[in-house]
Amino acid sequence: MKLTDLEKINDHLWEIPKSHRPDMHVPARVYATETMLQSIVQDRSLEQLVNVCTIPGIRKYALAMPDVHEGYGFPIGGVAAVGASDGAISPGGIGYDINCGVRLLRSSLTLDEIRPRLEKLAHSIAREIPSGVGRGGSVRLKGQDLDLILRDGARRAVEMGHGREDDLKHIESGGRLDGADPHVVSQVARERGFDQLGTIGSGNHFVEIDRVEQIFDEEEAARLGLVRDGIVVQIHTGSRGLGHQVATDSIKGMMKAMPAYGITVADRELACAPISSREGQRYMGGMASAANFAFANRQLITAGIRRAWSREFGDDVVEIVYDVAHNVAKVERYPDVGEVVVHRKGATRAFPGQPVLIPGSMGTASYVLVGLDGAMEQTFGSSCHGAGRTMSRTKARTQINAEELRGRLRKLGIIAEAGSSKGLVEEAPEAYKDIDAVVDVVARAGIAKKVARVVPIAVVKG
Amino acid sequence: MYELVHHIADVRLRVAAPALEELFRDAVRGMYAVMRGASERDSQPVQRTIEVDESPDTTALLVDFLNEVLNRAQIGHELFTDVLFTRFDGTSLTATLSGIAPASFEEDVKAVTYHEADVRREGEAWTTMLVFDL
Numbered sequence: 001m002k003l004t005d006l007e008k009i010n011d012h013l014w015e016i017p018k019s020h021r022p023d024m025h026v027p028a029r030v031y032a033t034e035t036m037l038q039s040i041v042q043d044r045s046l047e048q049l050v051n052v053c054t055i056p057g058i059r060k061y062a063l064a065m066p067d068v069h070e071g072y073g074f075p076i077g078g079v080a081a082v083g084a085s086d087g088a089i090s091p092g093g094i095g096y097d098i099n100c101g102v103r104l105l106r107s108s109l110t111l112d113e114i115r116p117r118l119e120k121l122a123h124s125i126a127r128e129i130p131s132g133v134g135r136g137g138s139v140r141l142k143g144q145d146l147d148l149i150l151r152d153g154a155r156r157a158v159e160m161g162h163g164r165e166d167d168l169k170h171i172e173s174g175g176r177l178d179g180a181d182p183h184v185v186s187q188v189a190r191e192r193g194f195d196q197l198g199t200i201g202s203g204n205h206f207v208e209i210d211r212v213e214q215i216f217d218e219e220e221a222a223r224l225g226l227v228r229d230g231i232v233v234q235i236h237t238g239s240r241g242l243g244h245q246v247a248t249d250s251i252k253g254m255m256k257a258m259p260a261y262g263i264t265v266a267d268r269e270l271a272c273a274p275i276s277s278r279e280g281q282r283y284m285g286g287m288a289s290a291a292n293f294a295f296a297n298r299q300l301i302t303a304g305i306r307r308a309w310s311r312e313f314g315d316d317v318v319e320i321v322y323d324v325a326h327n328v329a330k331v332e333r334y335p336d337v338g339e340v341v342v343h344r345k346g347a348t349r350a351f352p353g354q355p356v357l358i359p360g361s362m363g364t365a366s367y368v369l370v371g372l373d374g375a376m377e378q379t380f381g382s383s384c385h386g387a388g389r390t391m392s393r394t395k396a397r398t399q400i401n402a403e404e405l406r407g408r409l410r411k412l413g414i415i416a417e418a419g420s421s422k423g424l425v426e427e428a429p430e431a432y433k434d435i436d437a438v439v440d441v442v443a444r445a446g447i448a449k450k451v452a453r454v455v456p457i458a459v460v461k462g
Numbered sequence: 463m464y465e466l467v468h469h470i471a472d473v474r475l476r477v478a479a480p481a482l483e484e485l486f487r488d489a490v491r492g493m494y495a496v497m498r499g500a501s502e503r504d505s506q507p508v509q510r511t512i513e514v515d516e517s518p519d520t521t522a523l524l525v526d527f528l529n530e531v532l533n534r535a536q537i538g539h540e541l542f543t544d545v546l547f548t549r550f551d552g553t554s555l556t557a558t559l560s561g562i563a564p565a566s567f568e569e570d571v572k573a574v575t576y577h578e579a580d581v582r583r584e585g586e587a588w589t590t591m592l593v594f595d596l
Binding site for chain 1: 472473526529533536537569570573578596
């Protein structure tokens with residue numbers, strides 16, 4: 001893709017017209033500054049976005065958020081809405097890590113109060129919450145217990161004693177997606193997930209303790225219980241192996257079914273089926289089940305953090321600020337397109353007034369935003385989901401020294417509890433885009449407004 | 463043979479071999495090279511048999527096969543370094559996998575994707591690209 005293939009709409013919005021390729025049903029739009037766009041065209045993100053424009057039943061346009069980067073099938077940071085009655089659902093538009101998402105917790109402690117025990121706290125959290133590859137959690141679900149988690153998500157986790165009823169009010173969709181059908185979740189998916197509840201996993205997943213560095217909107221911050229120099233905790237993880245397998249099973253099934261529906265796709269990872277079809281309904285039921293597993297996973301991790309917190313700080317109460325999914329499909333209604341299924345792959349729902357959590361990389365800031373009306377008008381109620389990578393994992397491993405990175409983080413006052421040096425360098429700050437610039441685009445576009453900027457003081461990861 | 467190729471977020475593997483079965487075997491070895499075991503020296507040897515049936519074509523067969531290998535790896539905490547095919551046609555296979563059961567892996571592969579996968583003959587070699595979701 002060349003810059004000249006894009007038409008400028010305004011300083012932060014660009015369009016690839018429908019005429020760019022004959023099989024596009026709608027145009028593609030990209031939220032980015034011109035500088036960011038010059039970097040975005042270096043990978044295949046926008047070719048992938050054009051492919052998304054060919055999905056049957058797609059409405060208005062396919063969207064790329066400013067943190068967009070190359071994925072497979074859909075780009076990461078992609079949004080697409082398809083008609084609920086005539087559209088096709090594509091598991092690749094949600095991704096393998098179904099309901100990968102972020103939960104934000106807040107403590108009543110300040111930096112001065114937490115600093116003396118921070119190292120011990122980080123270590124204690126690392127012991128409570130398994131991370132890395134091949135490490136199972138302390139809860140092993142079987143038979144009906146797993147079915148209940150798949151059906152009821154965080155609600156079931158609370159019923160099992162891993163949280164409080166009040167927690168559910170602060171989770172997207174109450175921590176439970178409707179329409180879950182545990183019976184369509186394969187035995188292999190169950191075997192991959194049965195011991196992974198309450199675990200972070202590896203890659204870019206983490207638990208991070210942050211200090212609220214800056215408040216942009218006092219009123220919204222007060223509503224969310226955020227104060228300057230207050231302490232918050234981010235949890236970034238998803239549905240683990242169970243969700244990965246639901247996606248794999250569904251893509252395989254849809255690839256076989258597509259000829260019967262007369263569907264061809266530009267990339268096999270865009271395999272799709274009519275939402276109303278047997279394959280479409282099976283996926284919707286399986287995806288909701290995996291999403292509920294992810295909500296429950298973040299609920300168990302919250303319980304682990306609370307246990308660690310309690311050991312260090314007695315009765316300080318750790319509350320949930322909010323929990324958002326950034327890899328999920330949802331049935332929503334918009335005035336101009338009616339009822340649609342919105343695919344969000346590496347994109348966060350940003351309904352007006354809803355908290356939007358944008359994690360940065362380890363060593364850089366993260367943001368708390370609140371969705372605005374502009375999101376409903378422009379982006380099917382969606383925002384960016386993170387900083388977005390600019391350096392491959394392979395390059396990060398060859399260019400960044402783990403000890404040098406640990407030293408640099410220490411100088412910034414950040415404690416890193418990492419399972420492996422490899423995992424640490426792959427997620428180094430320089431491997432990611434400038435999150436301030438990404439969030440500025442979203443704010444200037446009127447999609448979401450800035451509420452708080454938080455900076456890490458301790459990171460726990462695989 | 464296989465080689466890792468630049469990908470911004472995941473892992474891209476280029477595989478080439480003179481015969482199809484060798485291409486499949488080298489892809490398994492490539493996946494092992496990505497995942498790697500921690501403390502492999504004390505790992506117990508393991509052997510598993512898997513079957514894949516009714517893939518739409520040879521490219522899909524390779525991806526489906528690798529996803530089956532990945533399932534075995536994730537569920538049994540096992541890694542596979544070699545494979546012997548007892549049945550192999552363009553759309554189905556039976557294979558015996560040999561490998562080890564390490565304490566944990568270096569890298570978590572979520573899935574083997576169909577993205578960019580295209581098994582084709584180029585001169586004397588069978589080739590394909592593979593993208594693993596990390």
